[in-house]
Amino acid sequence: MLGTVRDRTLEAVLKYGDKAKYVIKVAIEISEENENKELGDFSYKQLIEKFNELNINYDPRMVLRALEKDYGIIQTTYKSSNQHWWKFIDIEQTKQVVFEENIEEEEPEISLIIIQYNSLSVKEIEKKLMFYLKKPKLNDIDKRIFSNLAFDLLPKIVELYNRASQMEETYEIAENLRKIISLARRVSMRISNEKDHGKGFHKEEVEREDYNANSLRLSNSENNF
Template identity: 35%
Template sequence: MLSSDLKEKVFSFLQKYGDKGFIVLKTALSIAKDPNIDHKLGDFSFKHLVLKLNSMGFSYNPVNLIRILEKEFGLIEKTYSSSNQTWWRFKDIDAVEEAVYSENDVEKVEDPKIRLIAVKYRSLEPAEIYAFLQKTLIKPSLTPADKAKFRSMVFNEIDQLVKLVDEMYNYEEFFEYEISFIKEIFKLAEKLSRRIENEHLRGFRGRQTISQEDILRDDHRGHS
């Protein structure tokens, strides 16, 4: 496969699968380039990929995206498989890396308004917000620090991201992925806010029950 054809496949994959696809592909590349990993079986393994994603705060299962990279786009090929590990290699790692890290369409646009929107988006570090929300949602219990950080994030970064969507819709052809990713962030934020509310209500009802018991107990003492 010509490197130009392969790059087009990378662009198509990123266009279709957005930030999740970018993160999985970028993480696989980083594993392939890691000198501390033994690559005799391939560029990256499923185990390494999952561990690396988890360490970055991304808890989603990359199995479907890996299958798509292999079967649908032909960017990787399986080199080893056993009962406890599976490895792949990039068919042309240099071409994939160049495509992943090349300038995107927004950066090639002359319109300063479009480029400013892209700058605003990147400055808010949406991937970090997404990672925090995912990590916090799977915690067995939330600390006051978790809630405080979430509250600050809602009134600052997430609020700014949602406002940014309105600007992006004016240039939707350039910001399709970003709009989709912001919507994913907002869904996670809604889930976390509902969890915090439910925990608060459970605590409030518990205190209310205790209070009623105290009243009844005091009332009983008054009549005895």
């Protein structure tokens, strides 16, 4: 998971909107009211009860799952057949987001970097580049696909890297992008080396053929003499 808890909370709220804000705010309120946190900061049952008090008719299961699995904002601390408790990873950082106004306008560049990074499918690109590095021999289709990546996608990755590397909040994104750039360079070097090797092999074969032809002519001349 990328960024700080604050960054991830911001991203979750940007994606799920008021639903995420309501769930997080109510969970924080419950956490602050709970004197005994042996099982966790809040439970699913407590959330539903608080929602009913506020006349909010909403099942928070989907948002809770996303907050835990996708964004790492909360963590399960206890679960049984009839209870589910969570704790906040960093409740203070989460508060900074959900109790601020106009969070969409607060740090738009950071949000944009995160959104663009998530749209790149970086893991798939990394997997493809590693495949090219490990494959015994690259064929013409492989080289064509890599060329498209180098000219169409890689400039966007470099541009995003340059922006992400300027901010502490997106440092981890920058590091992941730099890894992609490094892998792409290694693939390009491999393709270049294979071309050079092929040319050298061809030149060697031509020189060998010329030598054999000259030897044959010399041999014939000696016989004629």
